[in-house]
Amino acid sequence: xxxxxxxxxxxxxxxxxxxxxxxxxxxxxxxxxxxxxxxxxxxxxxxxxxxxxxxxxxxxxxxxxxxxxxxxxxxxxxxxxxxxxxxxxxxxxxxxxxxxxxxxxxxxxxxxxxxxxxxxxxxxxxxxxxxxxxxxxxxxxxxxxxxxxxxxxxxxxxxxxxxxxxxxxxxxxxxxxxxxxxxxxxxxxxxxxxxxxxxxxxxxxxxxxxxx
Ligand SMILES: [Ca+2]
Ligand SMILES: [Ca+2]
Ligand SMILES: [Ca+2]
Numbered sequence: 001x002x003x004x005x006x007x008x009x010x011x012x013x014x015x016x017x018x019x020x021x022x023x024x025x026x027x028x029x030x031x032x033x034x035x036x037x038x039x040x041x042x043x044x045x046x047x048x049x050x051x052x053x054x055x056x057x058x059x060x061x062x063x064x065x066x067x068x069x070x071x072x073x074x075x076x077x078x079x080x081x082x083x084x085x086x087x088x089x090x091x092x093x094x095x096x097x098x099x100x101x102x103x104x105x106x107x108x109x110x111x112x113x114x115x116x117x118x119x120x121x122x123x124x125x126x127x128x129x130x131x132x133x134x135x136x137x138x139x140x141x142x143x144x145x146x147x148x149x150x151x152x153x154x155x156x157x158x159x160x161x162x163x164x165x166x167x168x169x170x171x172x173x174x175x176x177x178x179x180x181x182x183x184x185x186x187x188x189x190x191x192x193x194x195x196x197x198x199x200x201x202x203x204x205x206x207x208x209x210x211x212x
Pocket of ligand 2: 136144145146147148149150151152160161162
């Protein structure tokens with residue numbers, strides 16, 4: 001019974017570790033024709049349309065800890081650039097709904113596995129620190145207002161410095177910035193006008209006097 005409760009708590013903690021269950025996870029790869037693959041980036045984003053592809057020779061397979069397949073989809077891989085022609089290397093990306101049960105990701109080219117990655121902690125390592133590829137959408141380690149490259153727009157009294165505009169919690173900060181910019185601009189404009197006024201009023205009489 002103890003084991004069952006502990007297991008249940010573990011599952012609940014894993015599921016709740018995704019701040020917004022239903023966020024999308026985007027993967028970007030560099031793929032070479034000789035089947036050399038490198039993961040360039042992995043990023044959690046607000047949920048939108050999944051970007052996968054049908055009928056490709058390349059596919060990704062996501063499995064859970066027990067090896068059960070959770071996702072098996074084709075991805076678009078094109079070794080060509082418009083106006084240039086065919087290339088040896090390309091960048092491919094796909095987006096799919098994040099799943100806290102993901103454990104492993106394999107990329108297949110036809111029947112061969114050309115890439116494997118343990119992704120169990122890729123989007124959240126549950127260490128209480130907002131680090132690595134974690135952000136507000138993927139991990140409770142990054143609560144609202146975190147320095148995670150994501151403007152979360154939560155109105156919760158925490159200013160998210162990732163927001164250039166829009167987080168009302170930063171209003172005081174915006175006002176300070178605006179005031180500072182306005183002050184500097186005003187000083188520059190005032191100085192330029194002063195110099196122009198000096199040129200217009202003082203220099204012509206000076207030349208007139210010299211001619212006489
Ligand atoms: Ca972390
Ligand atoms: Ca942020
Ligand atoms: Ca906020």
